[in-house]
Amino acid sequence: MIDKLAEVGGLLARGKIKHSYPHSWRSKAPVIYRNTPQWFAAIDQAVGDGQDTHGKTIRERALTEIDNVKWTPKSGRNRLHAMMEQRPDWVLSRQRAWGVPLTCFTKKGALPTADDFLLRNAEVNARIAAAFEDEGADAWYEEGAKERFLGGIVDPDAYDQVFDILDVWFDSGSTHAFVLRDREDGTEDGIADVYMEGTDQHRGWFHSSLLQSCGTNGRAPYRNVVTHGFTLDEKGMKMSKSLGNTIVPETVVKQYGADILRLWVAQTDYTADQRIGPEILKGVADSYRRLRNTFRYLLGAVDGDVTPVEPADMPELERWVLHRLSELDGVVRDGYSSFDFQGVFSAVFNFATVELSAFYFDIRKDALYCDAPSDPRRQAARATMQLILERLNAWLAPILVFTMDEVWQERTGGEGCIHLEDIPATPAAWQDAALAEKWATVRRVRRVVTGALEVQRREKVIGASLEAAPTVFVNADVAEVLKTLDFDDLCITSGIAVSTDAAPADAFTLDDTSDVAVSFAMAEGDKCQRCWKILPDVGTHAHTGVCGRCDAALSEIG
Numbered sequence: 001m002i003d004k005l006a007e008v009g010g011l012l013a014r015g016k017i018k019h020s021y022p023h024s025w026r027s028k029a030p031v032i033y034r035n036t037p038q039w040f041a042a043i044d045q046a047v048g049d050g051q052d053t054h055g056k057t058i059r060e061r062a063l064t065e066i067d068n069v070k071w072t073p074k075s076g077r078n079r080l081h082a083m084m085e086q087r088p089d090w091v092l093s094r095q096r097a098w099g100v101p102l103t104c105f106t107k108k109g110a111l112p113t114a115d116d117f118l119l120r121n122a123e124v125n126a127r128i129a130a131a132f133e134d135e136g137a138d139a140w141y142e143e144g145a146k147e148r149f150l151g152g153i154v155d156p157d158a159y160d161q162v163f164d165i166l167d168v169w170f171d172s173g174s175t176h177a178f179v180l181r182d183r184e185d186g187t188e189d190g191i192a193d194v195y196m197e198g199t200d201q202h203r204g205w206f207h208s209s210l211l212q213s214c215g216t217n218g219r220a221p222y223r224n225v226v227t228h229g230f231t232l233d234e235k236g237m238k239m240s241k242s243l244g245n246t247i248v249p250e251t252v253v254k255q256y257g258a259d260i261l262r263l264w265v266a267q268t269d270y271t272a273d274q275r276i277g278p279e280i281l282k283g284v285a286d287s288y289r290r291l292r293n294t295f296r297y298l299l300g301a302v303d304g305d306v307t308p309v310e311p312a313d314m315p316e317l318e319r320w321v322l323h324r325l326s327e328l329d330g331v332v333r334d335g336y337s338s339f340d341f342q343g344v345f346s347a348v349f350n351f352a353t354v355e356l357s358a359f360y361f362d363i364r365k366d367a368l369y370c371d372a373p374s375d376p377r378r379q380a381a382r383a384t385m386q387l388i389l390e391r392l393n394a395w396l397a398p399i400l401v402f403t404m405d406e407v408w409q410e411r412t413g414g415e416g417c418i419h420l421e422d423i424p425a426t427p428a429a430w431q432d433a434a435l436a437e438k439w440a441t442v443r444r445v446r447r448v449v450t451g452a453l454e455v456q457r458r459e460k461v462i463g464a465s466l467e468a469a470p471t472v473f474v475n476a477d478v479a480e481v482l483k484t485l486d487f488d489d490l491c492i493t494s495g496i497a498v499s500t501d502a503a504p505a506d507a508f509t510l511d512d513t514s515d516v517a518v519s520f521a522m523a524e525g526d527k528c529q530r531c532w533k534i535l536p537d538v539g540t541h542a543h544t545g546v547c548g549r550c551d552a553a554l555s556e557i558g
């Protein structure tokens with residue numbers, strides 16, 4: 001051809017191009033293209049099954065249903081929608097030696113476009129289904145299969161048996177039918193609440209399931225689709241056996257327990273790729289240990305009979321805790337219903353470690369250990385801790401499955417199961433926005449006091465905050481707020497003075513809290529041998545070496 005073109009002077013240019021030609025990924029042999037007849041699912045033709053609520057064709061139904069499904073993360077919706085808009089008809093047949101056969105017969109001599117080309121006969125289909133049920137798909141390949149399935153119904157000689165294999169994506173796209181519809185423990189309507197898989201499955205399982213279900217049922221097989229990223233090593237490298245950086249779940253479970261692995265998942269933003277490795281797991285184990293301590297403290301505090309106390313009869317500190325519980329209740333429920341496990345975990349973890357352990361428990365340790373059993377403050381604290389325990393136990397049950405079961409056993413003495421319990425309802429009366437605002441101020445001032453005491457502790461002036469009785473300088477509005485509370489108890493000091501005077505130049509302040517200043521002073525008096533507060537009245541009571549409160553408590557205990 002080139003020679004001829006050159007001969008007649010018609011050749012403009014010549015060059016050599018090296019083609020890359022497809023090779024088998026397994027055998028590396030070159031692959032030859034061959035045109036063969038295939039079976040397609042036409043996705044732009046009316047299905048004609050009367051299930052047209054969401055559209056007449058598979059594509060129309062799929063596109064409508066994509067907007068009825070909830071996608072987590074939301075980007076999944078656009079990915080699948082774009083693919084579904086553009087995709088060609090679905091090639092259902094494969095020329096393979098192994099797989100599920102396309103169980104079809106075609107009429108000899110008929111054109112594929114003819115109405116009677118494909119044999120559609122309910123009796124024949126029933127025979128095939130019964131044979132597969134008993135013998136498996138191999139029944140299709142048995143000698144005499146054609147006669148067995150067609151004989152007595154239609155003339156076997158007038159038909160050809162199809163030996164193509166069904167696309168494996170059709171198999172996996174059909175899971176909703178045999179997992180949810182055909183099983184007793186499936187769902188009533190055959191629809192899944194959630195399909196969950198990696199982000200690569202918008203092209204795969206999510207896609208084929210939607211097509212298959214829109215073709216057979218006229219709607220999507222799922223209400224929610226949750227996709228996750230892939231797990232990388234600690235440095236963000238893909239895991240591979242040759243790099244030796246793979247982390248097997250089983251190893252983590254053996255070393256740390258399954259709850260640590262579950263906690264790692266809950267701490268992770270699973271919508272992106274996640275990292276895991278020894279250092280990360282150490283951090284997770286540390287979070288776990290802190291939560292366990294919170295539960296141990298609560299279980300100890302509510303051991304024995306707990307007298308319920310109405311919120312209106314509780315100190316403000318307890319009412320503030322109830323308000324926080326009511327806020328968290330919303331966060332937890334919203335988080336779980338939107339698959340935001342990270343949001344649930346971080347809210348509950350911060351509450352447990354910052355607001356409970358480092359604040360509420362710290363303050364109420366004194367009431368729990370030293371108040372008389374009948375003291376309303378101690379009773380309110382224990383009643384509140386019971387309510388906290390009930391909620392934390394239920395909130396974390398989906399994440400820390402085994403640990404929360406242990407907590408439940410400890411709480412109830414082994415009756416029932418936390419995993420069969422609903423999250424406890426939160427009474428509307430617990431919400432108190434005005435109180436929350438007031439306590440934001442209280443905690444702001446307390447932070448400055450704690451900071452001032454920390455300096456003295458670091459310089460070994462004091463060992464414990466109870467040795468201090470500082471003066472806090474605030475404006476008149478804040479002073480009014482503090483006067484309504486036992487602010488020394490809240491600061492875990494033996495005394496505290498609130499002043500609206502100008503603060504001395506050397507008073508302690510924090511950069512972000514410039515309207516509060518604290519002057520340090522040692523508490524005066526002797527140390528109560530029971531509660532360790534340093535008070536002027538220690539030693540003046542019937543019981544030796546104790547303060548007035550402890551003296552009364554000792555008399556009550558007897």
Ligand SMILES: [Zn+2]
Nearest residue numbers: 528531547550
């Ligand atoms: Zn005392």
